[in-house]
Amino acid sequence: MARANASRFRFNPPGWFLLLPAVLFLIAFFVLPLVDDGLRSIRADDGSLTLARYVAILSDRFYLGVIVETVALSSAVTVICVLIGYPVAYHLVRRAGCWSALIVFLLIAPLLTSIIMRTFGWQVLFARRGLINTLLVQDLGLLEQPLRILNTPGLAIAALVHVLVPFMVLSIAAVLQGIDQRLEEGAQVLGASRWRTFVEITLPLSLDGIGTGAILVFMIANGSFVTLALLGGGFQTLPLFIFQQFNTTRDFGMASTMSTVLLVIAMACLYLQLRLVRRQGI
Amino acid sequence: MSASTALRLDRVRKDYGSTTAVQELNLEVAAGTLVALLGPSGCGKTTTLRMVAGFETPTSGRVLIGDQDVTPLPPNRRNLGMVFQNYSLFPHRTVAENIAFGLRMAGRSRAEQEVAVTRMLDLVRLEGRGDMYPRQLSGGQQQRVALARSLVLNPRVLLLDEPLGALDKALRESMQFEIRETQQRLGITTLLVTHDQEEAMTMSDQIAVMNGGRVLQLGAPTEIYDRPKTRFVAEFLGTSNIFTGRAESTGREIIADGMVITLPETVPVGSEVCLSIRPERVRIGPEADGLANRIQGHLSGAVFRGAYAAYHLDIGPDRRQLFAYQQSHGPHGTLRYGAGVDCWLGWATEDSVIVTVD
Numbered sequence: 001m002a003r004a005n006a007s008r009f010r011f012n013p014p015g016w017f018l019l020l021p022a023v024l025f026l027i028a029f030f031v032l033p034l035v036d037d038g039l040r041s042i043r044a045d046d047g048s049l050t051l052a053r054y055v056a057i058l059s060d061r062f063y064l065g066v067i068v069e070t071v072a073l074s075s076a077v078t079v080i081c082v083l084i085g086y087p088v089a090y091h092l093v094r095r096a097g098c099w100s101a102l103i104v105f106l107l108i109a110p111l112l113t114s115i116i117m118r119t120f121g122w123q124v125l126f127a128r129r130g131l132i133n134t135l136l137v138q139d140l141g142l143l144e145q146p147l148r149i150l151n152t153p154g155l156a157i158a159a160l161v162h163v164l165v166p167f168m169v170l171s172i173a174a175v176l177q178g179i180d181q182r183l184e185e186g187a188q189v190l191g192a193s194r195w196r197t198f199v200e201i202t203l204p205l206s207l208d209g210i211g212t213g214a215i216l217v218f219m220i221a222n223g224s225f226v227t228l229a230l231l232g233g234g235f236q237t238l239p240l241f242i243f244q245q246f247n248t249t250r251d252f253g254m255a256s257t258m259s260t261v262l263l264v265i266a267m268a269c270l271y272l273q274l275r276l277v278r279r280q281g282i
Numbered sequence: 283m284s285a286s287t288a289l290r291l292d293r294v295r296k297d298y299g300s301t302t303a304v305q306e307l308n309l310e311v312a313a314g315t316l317v318a319l320l321g322p323s324g325c326g327k328t329t330t331l332r333m334v335a336g337f338e339t340p341t342s343g344r345v346l347i348g349d350q351d352v353t354p355l356p357p358n359r360r361n362l363g364m365v366f367q368n369y370s371l372f373p374h375r376t377v378a379e380n381i382a383f384g385l386r387m388a389g390r391s392r393a394e395q396e397v398a399v400t401r402m403l404d405l406v407r408l409e410g411r412g413d414m415y416p417r418q419l420s421g422g423q424q425q426r427v428a429l430a431r432s433l434v435l436n437p438r439v440l441l442l443d444e445p446l447g448a449l450d451k452a453l454r455e456s457m458q459f460e461i462r463e464t465q466q467r468l469g470i471t472t473l474l475v476t477h478d479q480e481e482a483m484t485m486s487d488q489i490a491v492m493n494g495g496r497v498l499q500l501g502a503p504t505e506i507y508d509r510p511k512t513r514f515v516a517e518f519l520g521t522s523n524i525f526t527g528r529a530e531s532t533g534r535e536i537i538a539d540g541m542v543i544t545l546p547e548t549v550p551v552g553s554e555v556c557l558s559i560r561p562e563r564v565r566i567g568p569e570a571d572g573l574a575n576r577i578q579g580h581l582s583g584a585v586f587r588g589a590y591a592a593y594h595l596d597i598g599p600d601r602r603q604l605f606a607y608q609q610s611h612g613p614h615g616t617l618r619y620g621a622g623v624d625c626w627l628g629w630a631t632e633d634s635v636i637v638t639v640d
Contacts (some may be wrong), residue, residue, distance in 0.1 A: 185337055186370040188357040189441075190384035190431070200383075202372050 041256035085168030156233025168213035175209030288471035318482035321492035340534035355588035363432030378412030516558035564606035570628035
């Protein structure tokens with residue numbers, strides 16, 4: 001009897017019901033702002049619809065340069081992250097053994113700190129009167145003048161890589177983990193050297209992980225603002241310009257237009273990368 | 283070392299820290315024969331195979347292929363073929379590309395690769411499947427591709443690591459015959475690792491029964507089955523009824539579980555003896571008349587198993603259990619004896635084997 005009663009009052013929602021909170025949240029804080037943003041970019045000051053801002057951005061050599069620089073910077077960061085992240089991921093999965101937990105911790109620990117704190121860390125280290133320069137000039141006396149490291153492109157790229165490389169490592173490691181080592185052994189028995197085995201078997205089978213990592217890193221680098229704003233480096237990227245349009249110029253329409261352009265670039269790259277990865281079709 | 287020895291393990295030992303996986307193992311595989319390493323998991327059979335393949339380096343000892351000491355060589359320079367339990371076909375390569383892999387690594391021409399791939403596909407009866415991907419094939423077909431891939435380079439030795447473990451029973455049996463047939467036709471020296479005694483019996487010329495990192499007995503399947511040297515071998519291959527006791531008076535008898543049991547041979551008086559009798563050698567009812575070992579027993583269980591009937595008997599004052607198998611007689615589904623009756627049983631002394639306690 002108790003059982004029957006319980007089932008009569010049991011709340012039995014349809015499957016989609018569980019998705020509702022997430023969907024509502026996304027509509028309120030993601031879809032609606034995006035729509036608003038898009039509308040703002042095509043609404044002229046008098047209220048009529050116009051594509052003038054897009055024409056302005058896409059026909060202006062300066063703005064085109066900014067777009068190219070944004071994509072180039074993100075691409076460079078992505079490539080560096082692959083080059084640094086792959087060996088780490090490989091070591092983590094195949095060699096580290098009982099140390100792998102520690103490596104994963106070391107990878108994830110920085111993510112627990114806010115990105116602003118980590119970026120300030122670079123400033124503390126490399127500022128004119130920062131730790132490194134103080135050490136080199138005052139304490140060791142190796143240099144006459146402090147090095148100018150802050151506000152160089154190299155440092156900005158290094159800081160972005162520093163922030164983003166864990167995403168790459170974890171994406172690649174997850175896929176490497178799933179590759180049966182006996183595939184590699186099978187290749188070796190058939191006469192493949194370690195290097196050939198890597199090129200023929202391990203690398204193609206881990207492209208999925210590289211793809212996922214590259215998409216993550218590229219997207220975040222594309223939209224990264226804090227690192228570039230704090231460490232400079234002379235880069236002129238879309239996020240910095242959007243910030244400028246909002247805060248300095250107060251041209252919301254132009255800022256919205258740039259945001260939309262940035263979004264389209266991101267989606268286009270996502271599509272391309274997905275296609276590249278799919279092409280390998282495993 | 284005889285001229286026909288294709289693979290030889292010379293006092294090979296493998297330690298992992300303080301534990302010894304393989305201890306001072308000697309093994310010779312004659313050219314063109316198939317030797318099975320048979321044993322329970324953890325007996326060192328896989329480690330032995332991996333040392334032959336070159337994935338593990340022996341702590342001491344040598345691995346010789348033909349006359350060449352390959353111990354210091356990496357796997358890719360040993361010219362071996364290997365089939366893994368899960369086949370480990372390259373999932374991102376077609377069947378043809380999988381088979382051609384070894385040829386490509388060896389730098390053979392494209393034309394030569396194509397000819398060889400076609401020949402191998404024929405050999406394993408997968409004509410026209412070259413363009414498919416491994417995941418599109420059934421387990422048995424994948425298994426055949428793995429075999430073709432490992433044979434395409436005419437390896438000096440073929441290594442089979444539980445090659446049929448992932449297949450269901452019916453397919454496993456037909457593949458056992460198929461692999462054995464291919465192996466004999468090509469006359470390729472083969473080392474098989476398995477924990478399945480039937481597989482070892484079906485496929486091998488010689489079986490090396492392993493336990494605790496050692497080879498307990500090496501011999502032809504019939505020899506291993508009929509003349510086990512140790513209790514472990516007797517019990518691991520098939521089922522055995524084991525009697526242990528001290529040799530009495532003449533040295534032809536032991537007292538085990540309160541029964542006097544006649545031995546097949548004379549042993550020193552007072553020595554501990556372990557005797558093994560196969561269930562199918564135990565005779566029940568009138569068949570037991572006149573045998574040296576004839577005991578009254580109680581039939582506690584009778585099971586019909588298709589080709590034979592399995593009986594559980596309680597014998598002697600301690601009512602110890604004894605297994606007896608008999609060919610099925612009469613109409614299908616009938617047992618000659620039902621459970622719950624008392625009967626005579628016995629076995630010929632020459633059907634029992636004295637084994638050592640490991």
